[in-house]
Amino acid sequence: MDPKIFDIKNADVAWCPGCGDFTILKTIKETLAELEISPEKLVFVSGIGQAGKLPHYIKSNVFNGLHGRSLPVSAVIKAVNPEIIIITVSGDGCSYGEGGNHFIHNIRRNPDITNIVHNNMVYGLTKGQASPTSQKDFNTPLQIEGVSSEPFNPISTVIALDASFVARAFSGDIKQTKEILKKAIKHRGYALIDIFQPCVTFNKVNTFQWFKNNTYYLDESHDIFNREEAFTRSIETEKYPLGIFYINPNKKTFEDNIIPYKTDKTPVNQRDFNINKLEKLINSKR
Amino acid sequence: MDFIYQKAFNLADHYQIPVFILTDQYFVDIFYNQPIFNLKDLENENHIIKTPANYKRYKITANGISPRGIPGYGEGLVVVDSDEHDEQRHLTEDLELRTQMVDKRLRKLKEIEKEIIPPDLLGGSNYKILVIGWGSTYGPIKEALDNLKNKDISFLYFKQIHPIDPSIKNILNNAEKTIIFENNAQGQFTDLIKLKTGFEIEKKVLKYNGMPFSVEEVERNLENFIGGLTHGS
Ligand SMILES: Cc1ncc(C[n+]2csc(CCOP(=O)(O)OP(=O)(O)O)c2C)c(N)n1
Ligand SMILES: [Mg+2]
Numbered sequence: 001m002d003p004k005i006f007d008i009k010n011a012d013v014a015w016c017p018g019c020g021d022f023t024i025l026k027t028i029k030e031t032l033a034e035l036e037i038s039p040e041k042l043v044f045v046s047g048i049g050q051a052g053k054l055p056h057y058i059k060s061n062v063f064n065g066l067h068g069r070s071l072p073v074s075a076v077i078k079a080v081n082p083e084i085i086i087i088t089v090s091g092d093g094c095s096y097g098e099g100g101n102h103f104i105h106n107i108r109r110n111p112d113i114t115n116i117v118h119n120n121m122v123y124g125l126t127k128g129q130a131s132p133t134s135q136k137d138f139n140t141p142l143q144i145e146g147v148s149s150e151p152f153n154p155i156s157t158v159i160a161l162d163a164s165f166v167a168r169a170f171s172g173d174i175k176q177t178k179e180i181l182k183k184a185i186k187h188r189g190y191a192l193i194d195i196f197q198p199c200v201t202f203n204k205v206n207t208f209q210w211f212k213n214n215t216y217y218l219d220e221s222h223d224i225f226n227r228e229e230a231f232t233r234s235i236e237t238e239k240y241p242l243g244i245f246y247i248n249p250n251k252k253t254f255e256d257n258i259i260p261y262k263t264d265k266t267p268v269n270q271r272d273f274n275i276n277k278l279e280k281l282i283n284s285k286r
Numbered sequence: 287m288d289f290i291y292q293k294a295f296n297l298a299d300h301y302q303i304p305v306f307i308l309t310d311q312y313f314v315d316i317f318y319n320q321p322i323f324n325l326k327d328l329e330n331e332n333h334i335i336k337t338p339a340n341y342k343r344y345k346i347t348a349n350g351i352s353p354r355g356i357p358g359y360g361e362g363l364v365v366v367d368s369d370e371h372d373e374q375r376h377l378t379e380d381l382e383l384r385t386q387m388v389d390k391r392l393r394k395l396k397e398i399e400k401e402i403i404p405p406d407l408l409g410g411s412n413y414k415i416l417v418i419g420w421g422s423t424y425g426p427i428k429e430a431l432d433n434l435k436n437k438d439i440s441f442l443y444f445k446q447i448h449p450i451d452p453s454i455k456n457i458l459n460n461a462e463k464t465i466i467f468e469n470n471a472q473g474q475f476t477d478l479i480k481l482k483t484g485f486e487i488e489k490k491v492l493k494y495n496g497m498p499f500s501v502e503e504v505e506r507n508l509e510n511f512i513g514g515l516t517h518g519s
Contacts, residue, residue, distance in 0.1 A: 012376070040358070059363065065368050084358050
């Protein structure tokens with residue numbers, strides 16, 4: 001499949017020249033084309049931020065909702081129609097800050113969705129305030145004396161919660177990111193891919209070069225099915241590991257677990273209202 | 287039988303808007319015998335269309351309603367956005383388009399106004415005194431009026447409190463005296479009636495200690511309000 005089928009003609013792209021978001025967009029389009037997933041089969045869900053605008057630049061079904069609220073919407077779209085492939089895309093601020101509560105409890109539900117987080121360690125859209133992943137002492141127009149809090153570690157948080165697929169990538173490496181993304185999309189269950197992404201305008205510390213110098217890929221010696229080992233690697237900060245940290249292939253998904261699909265696999269949104277069932281339900285309460 | 291909840295769902299589906307049903311502790315805590323619902327009256331509307339290839343989620347239409355598609359049903363792509371957008375869905379900062387989209391959304395309100403549930407008038411239509419209530423004040427007011435057996439008093443009970451039809455002013459104007467019972471501290475519905483109709487209700491009885499009105503309390507307030515009139519003609 002030609003990745004061009006995902007192009008939107010004359011899209012008025014709001015990103016700065018050189019932004020890592022462009023390469024992530026390119027990577028996603030190529031991944032989908034290589035997996036032969038056509039636009040009608042997909043829903044992109046996002047919150048608010050520069051990353052959250054990505055669905056506007058790719059031909060697909062889209063729900064671009066509120067800041068921090070991409071995951072509950074994703075889980076529900078999946079629940080009413082499990083045949084649809086969901087890709088949730090948003091920034092580090094949206095996903096881990098205001099969306100933090102949803103982020104945690106979504107892992108417990110384990111819907112079959114792929115969650116891409118553009119992690120540029122800053123609030124890009126709102127012009128450079130600290131995000132939950134901003135590093136200590138990072139100076140911003142708001143945190144003028146530097147960030148005083150410890151950064152949030154999404155990878156170790158989700159491994160602690162036994163998330164079913166956990167990976168970190170770097171936007172500057174399209175080839176490797178594509179491989180990770182393919183596995184994440186094919187994986188059944190919740191998949192987090194935190195993608196390091198340079199923000200050329202508001203993060204002059206964690207630049208393209210910084211990410212290159214401060215990351216390395218996990219090699220074959222890493223056992224992706226070993227949760228403890230994955231956790232140990234996730235807390236490394238001297239250099240940040242990239243690649244797949246952890247997979248738990250044995251978890252049931254949200255859709256598997258909810259009552260409407262226990263006996264009937266027909267998507268809820270394709271079922272008809274059944275007045276006899278309702279009557280029976282009401283009578284059962286008498 | 288009216289199914290208010292069902293109407294709310296159908297309205298929300300048809301107009302693609304949130305519909306709020308207000309409740310309170312009295313409503314959720316009371317128990318009473320309820321006849322079995324007549325499900326034959328259920329009207330389960332379906333407003334989802336099968337999308338054509340060139341589907342536009344925010345199509346500008348005369349009544350303001352853009353036909354609603356969902357992903358995976360039909361040939362079109364469905365794009366929903368929380369920021370201002372064009373008909374296709376693209377984000378826009380075009381000021382003219384912004385005005386058109388606001389107008390489109392407001393045209394829906396005109397349609398919704400055609401479906402307002404009018405208030406119920408309980409009692410005769412030749413009333414001198416009109417008691418107004420909404421929500422859970424229904425029971426105590428109705429029972430108080432049944433006890434008083436005064437043909438001069440009628441009860442105007444609102445099931446829908448927003449939007450309201452400005453023509454209710456005529457019903458209010460027909461009364462010599464008007465009194466409203468509200469379970470809140472500021473009489474918000476009194477203010478809303480004034481805002482939408484210009485009509486000023488003469489007497490507000492407000493109770494906001496967390497308890498519902500008792501029948502005796504309504505009777506006492508009515509007696510005070512109309513002096514010796516309670517057991518009149
Ligand atoms: C409910 C709500 N809270 C806050 C905001 C303001 N806001 C918009 S984007 C944003 C943060 C963006 O940062 P991030 O999610 O990292 O995305 P980026 O722009 O860096 O890609 C904030 C705080 C908002 N629009 N809505
Ligand atoms: Mg960010």
